[in-house]
Amino acid sequence: MSQSKRQARRAWAAARRKHIKRGHVYHVQFHHDPACAIYSQERICCCNPDRILMDDRGRVLARVQGAGFYDPLELVEGAQ
Numbered sequence: 001m002s003q004s005k006r007q008a009r010r011a012w013a014a015a016r017r018k019h020i021k022r023g024h025v026y027h028v029q030f031h032h033d034p035a036c037a038i039y040s041q042e043r044i045c046c047c048n049p050d051r052i053l054m055d056d057r058g059r060v061l062a063r064v065q066g067a068g069f070y071d072p073l074e075l076v077e078g079a080q
């Protein structure tokens, strides 16, 4: 994993820790490349999606680019 990717992942984790609080409604969006394999039968991300965290009114709280493949477990770790 490249240094910048690691920094982006760290920024994404920090944004989630900062904004996601128990009992609050929020939305997380992943903007995949149209050619990403997440849209295939395998449903495994092979692109570098933008990650966007929004509150319940649709306001963007954080946007992180360049954090690498989407991993379904990344929303479990660090989110409380």
Ligand SMILES: [Zn+2]
Binding pocket: 032, 033, 036, 037, 038, 044, 045, 046, 047, 048, 049, 070
């Ligand atoms: Zn993808």
